[in-house]
Amino acid sequence: MRCGFWYVARLMSASAVTLSNVTKRFGEEVVAVDDIDLEIGDGEFFSLLGPSGCGKTTTLRMIAGLEFPTEGSIKIFGEEMGIRPPNKRPVNTVFQSYALFPHMSVFDNVAFGLRMSGIEGSEVDRRVSESIDLVQLSGMAKRSPRQLSGGQQQRVALARALVNRPKVLLLDEPLGALDLKLRQAMQLELKDIQKEVGITFVYVTHDQQEALTMSDRIGVMSHGRLLQVGPSEEIYESPANRFVADFIGETNFIEGQVTAPGEVKLTNGALVKARTHSEPGSAVTLTLRPEKLNVNSPGTDIPADRCSLRGKVHRRIYYGDALYYEVDIGTVLVDVMVENRPGVLRWSEGDEVLLDFHPEAAEALTE
Amino acid sequence: MTQLAEHERVEVNPELEERAEKDKARRGLLTALPAYVYLIAFFAIPLVLVFVFSFASRSRTGTPVLADWNLDSWARLFDPLVAGLAWRSLWLAVVNTLLCLLIGYPFAYWIATRRAGTTRNLLLILVLIPFWSNFLVRTYAWRTLLDVDGFVTQFGEATGLWGQLLFSLPAVFIGLLYGYLPFMVLPLYAAIERIDWSLVDAARDLYATGGDAFRKVTLPLSRPGIVAGSILVFIPSLGAYVTPDILGGPNTTLIGEYIVTQFGAARNWPFGAALSSAILIVMLIATIYYFRSGGRTL
Numbered sequence: 001m002r003c004g005f006w007y008v009a010r011l012m013s014a015s016a017v018t019l020s021n022v023t024k025r026f027g028e029e030v031v032a033v034d035d036i037d038l039e040i041g042d043g044e045f046f047s048l049l050g051p052s053g054c055g056k057t058t059t060l061r062m063i064a065g066l067e068f069p070t071e072g073s074i075k076i077f078g079e080e081m082g083i084r085p086p087n088k089r090p091v092n093t094v095f096q097s098y099a100l101f102p103h104m105s106v107f108d109n110v111a112f113g114l115r116m117s118g119i120e121g122s123e124v125d126r127r128v129s130e131s132i133d134l135v136q137l138s139g140m141a142k143r144s145p146r147q148l149s150g151g152q153q154q155r156v157a158l159a160r161a162l163v164n165r166p167k168v169l170l171l172d173e174p175l176g177a178l179d180l181k182l183r184q185a186m187q188l189e190l191k192d193i194q195k196e197v198g199i200t201f202v203y204v205t206h207d208q209q210e211a212l213t214m215s216d217r218i219g220v221m222s223h224g225r226l227l228q229v230g231p232s233e234e235i236y237e238s239p240a241n242r243f244v245a246d247f248i249g250e251t252n253f254i255e256g257q258v259t260a261p262g263e264v265k266l267t268n269g270a271l272v273k274a275r276t277h278s279e280p281g282s283a284v285t286l287t288l289r290p291e292k293l294n295v296n297s298p299g300t301d302i303p304a305d306r307c308s309l310r311g312k313v314h315r316r317i318y319y320g321d322a323l324y325y326e327v328d329i330g331t332v333l334v335d336v337m338v339e340n341r342p343g344v345l346r347w348s349e350g351d352e353v354l355l356d357f358h359p360e361a362a363e364a365l366t367e
Numbered sequence: 368m369t370q371l372a373e374h375e376r377v378e379v380n381p382e383l384e385e386r387a388e389k390d391k392a393r394r395g396l397l398t399a400l401p402a403y404v405y406l407i408a409f410f411a412i413p414l415v416l417v418f419v420f421s422f423a424s425r426s427r428t429g430t431p432v433l434a435d436w437n438l439d440s441w442a443r444l445f446d447p448l449v450a451g452l453a454w455r456s457l458w459l460a461v462v463n464t465l466l467c468l469l470i471g472y473p474f475a476y477w478i479a480t481r482r483a484g485t486t487r488n489l490l491l492i493l494v495l496i497p498f499w500s501n502f503l504v505r506t507y508a509w510r511t512l513l514d515v516d517g518f519v520t521q522f523g524e525a526t527g528l529w530g531q532l533l534f535s536l537p538a539v540f541i542g543l544l545y546g547y548l549p550f551m552v553l554p555l556y557a558a559i560e561r562i563d564w565s566l567v568d569a570a571r572d573l574y575a576t577g578g579d580a581f582r583k584v585t586l587p588l589s590r591p592g593i594v595a596g597s598i599l600v601f602i603p604s605l606g607a608y609v610t611p612d613i614l615g616g617p618n619t620t621l622i623g624e625y626i627v628t629q630f631g632a633a634r635n636w637p638f639g640a641a642l643s644s645a646i647l648i649v650m651l652i653a654t655i656y657y658f659r660s661g662g663r664t665l
Contacts, residue, residue, distance in 0.1 A: 064572055065571075065572075066568050066571065066572065085571065085576075085577075086568075086571040086572045087571055087572075087573075087574040087575055087576055088574075091572075092572055092573065093568075093569070093572045095565050095568070095569055096565075097563075097565060099563065099565040099566050099568065099569035100569075101566060101569070101570075101583075101584060102566075102588070103587045103588060112570070112573045112575075112583075113573035113574050116570075116573055116574040116575045116579060117574045160573070161572075161573075164573070164574070
């Protein structure tokens with residue numbers, strides 16, 4: 001019966017998690033999550049990205065059933081969750097600080113969910129060791145979580161959730177406590193594991209690099225609101241507003257006014273082409289990423305399909321793999337990144353330069 | 368990093384290092400000295416004396432004589448009368464510990480799970496307020512409450528639930544429970560307050576019901592508090608003197624009162640000393656065992 005129901009539910013909607021008008025208030029004044037609508041597809045690796053306190057963890061906890069929405073509805077594979085407790089939801093969570101039971105061995109930690117759902121004996125043994133193998137911790141089953149490194153604990157937390165074969169796996173900043181190298185390795189491994197088990201991952205992080213690398217789609221949150229949802233590239237290349245542009249990667253903001261369709265007059269007087277849908281006369285902010293700009297000597301001929309900006313090198317910063325120039329264009333300092341390849345021209349502080357960029361790289365934001 | 372030339376390397380003198388270590392140890396001893404002196408003079412030496420007296424003999428008038436060392440007093444411990452008293456005391460202490468745990472745990476849990484720190488502190492202060500007045504005074508207050516015209520008795524008679532409780536076993540229980548409950552609540556609170564609640568979230572997320580999560584996670588993790596609180600209640604309950612003396616009757620004599628009698632009216636110091644030493648040894652063994660079972664977390 002239950003299987004039949006799931007089958008029908010999945011036919012009716014291909015989305016694993018659906019949030020409609022979800023709001024969460026704590027007390028009278030704190031609005032942690034503010035009217036969110038979101039659909040996460042079956043098998044998708046979806047990231048909720050935002051600074052701390054933006055409501056992403058609360059959203060995750062509401063999907064898990066550890067918090068209930070003040071308003072709105074949460075559906076998992078078409079089934080309304082309402083105030084159903086966490087133990088009756090087909091999801092499992094990897095917690096931020098792993099939340100491994102300190103008084104149990106690795107084996108008992110991983111077996112916990114199975115035993116609680118009434119599975120016993122050899123079935124438990126088989127699935128637990130399968131799961132421990134999946135996260136490459138074979139031979140560690142008898143250890144106490146205390147005896148494991150941070151990376152190993154993280155793997156136990158993952159195994160403990162995956163062993164239950166949840167329909168959706170929720171991950172709350174699972175790599176936050178690991179050092180950079182290990183984090184990067186785990187990012188790729190998590191992605192591989194997700195492909196292997198084929199279930200939906202909802203991943204909460206404040207690390208934009210992590211979100212861009214791993215996700216099929218990203219939802220950017222700020223102050224409880226979902227600002228933009230889309231594939232990694234779309235979020236990075238065409239941010240919906242200033243917050244998203246600023247939060248994801250590095251960018252320059254240059255104020256201006258639309259003069260004609262696709263044309264913006266900057267506050268320093270320069271006329272450039274940009275991607276804009278605003279009416280002539282409206283004030284806009286151009287976002288231009290540092291790597292989309294080139295630095296040339298003042299007399300260089302810029303091809304007609306590109307735009308140029310005059311400026312003066314204010315400062316040069318050596319990053320190892322790249323050089324950053326802060327170029328004064330009269331009104332603001334524009335950051336330009338130049339890859340540190342052999343033979344690349346180097347500019348010094350005080351040099352007059354000519355910047356150029358493709359209009360496609362300049363997005364005009366109205367907010 | 369610049370490499371130090373061979374001749375520039377700082378030689379570590381093992382003698383200097385040793386002397387520094389010794390100095391450190393000496394300073395440590397110096398700070399602990401007052402406590403050592405006090406404990407040796409007023410705790411260790413008297414204890415040894417008690418132990419020594421348990422092997423002493425008595426003169427015809429009952430005065431202890433530090434000669435003719437014997438095991439008579441120790442042999443008397445197996446007297447049915449003494450065994451009966453010991454059994455009653457033990458039973459009472461165990462029941463009182465369990466009652467304190469049963470009442471104290473939900474209360475400590477409730478305090479520890481209040482969200483606001485000020486609420487928690489206020490509740491803890493309420494637990495501690497009784498300590499501001501003397502234990503003896505508070506026990507006499509219970510005597511007034513439990514007496515014929517006392518509030519508790521009148522309430523019991525009005526509702527037909529109980530009569531006068533003073534000078535009976537229930538009165539002793541009420542007094543002990545009242546006296547030692549805070550000693551159970553405080554360590555329990557400390558243990559429960561330390562619990563990482565995301566572990567309970569994790570258990571719930573892994574299909575545990577609220578009850579399962581409590582039994583599998585919260586309870587095991589509050590074990591250090593249960594162990595500490597039980598020891599703090601059990602030991603003084605076993606040796607209780609004031610409470611049974613004031614609130615109990617002739618049929619509620621406990622081992623603590625019996626020991627006092629040996630040093631007073633009975634004028635049998637060696638036997639009193641043997642009883643005291645025996646209780647000490649039993650409690651020491653029990654405590655060590657209990658602590659061990661508490662595991663490394665304690």
